[in-house]
Amino acid sequence: MKIKIMESPFNPWDEMQRYEKEVLDPLYAGQYGAATVFSGTMRDFNEGDGVTGMLLEHYPGMTDQYLGKISQEAAEQWDLLDTLIVHRVGLMMPNDPIVLVAAWSAHRGVAFEAARYLIEELKSRAPFWKKEQLLEGERWVANNTPA
Numbered sequence: 001m002k003i004k005i006m007e008s009p010f011n012p013w014d015e016m017q018r019y020e021k022e023v024l025d026p027l028y029a030g031q032y033g034a035a036t037v038f039s040g041t042m043r044d045f046n047e048g049d050g051v052t053g054m055l056l057e058h059y060p061g062m063t064d065q066y067l068g069k070i071s072q073e074a075a076e077q078w079d080l081l082d083t084l085i086v087h088r089v090g091l092m093m094p095n096d097p098i099v100l101v102a103a104w105s106a107h108r109g110v111a112f113e114a115a116r117y118l119i120e121e122l123k124s125r126a127p128f129w130k131k132e133q134l135l136e137g138e139r140w141v142a143n144n145t146p147a
Helices: 012-028 060-077 108-125
Strands: 002-006 034-041 049-058 080-088 090-092 097-105 128-134 137-140
Touching: 002 012, 002 060, 012 034, 012 080, 012 097, 034 108, 049 060, 060 080, 060 108, 080 108, 097 108
Parallel strands: 002 080
Antiparallel strands: 034 097, 049 090, 049 128, 080 097, 128 137
16 A cells, blocks of 8 residues: 655656556566556636636645555455555646546456545545635635535
């Protein structure tokens, strides 16, 4: 289980490929038959308004601990080989990748369920705070959009 919080832009597909080659292949070569991936990017709209940028803040010790907790919960609930969560913080622009969640298992059903659990828990409870830059000012985001 790997948690990575980054202040710089990242490519979700490069992160996943690198993790598979460097971590999974040496440990689990031939064992994973499924990898489910969710990649989220910043939209240029929210709640009917145009969004030109966003500042995403977090509390480092608390955020890492919570993401580790939900990764452990997923591992206890499903027969997973591994998980990866990469999350961006700092200032970002529309179309920038924000989050990557990946789950590996021998079978697709388990990987799908675990990845969905991870992203839903992350979006609903992880300690991140978003301040959107709008065409006419800025605002803190009170609630995440529904699934």
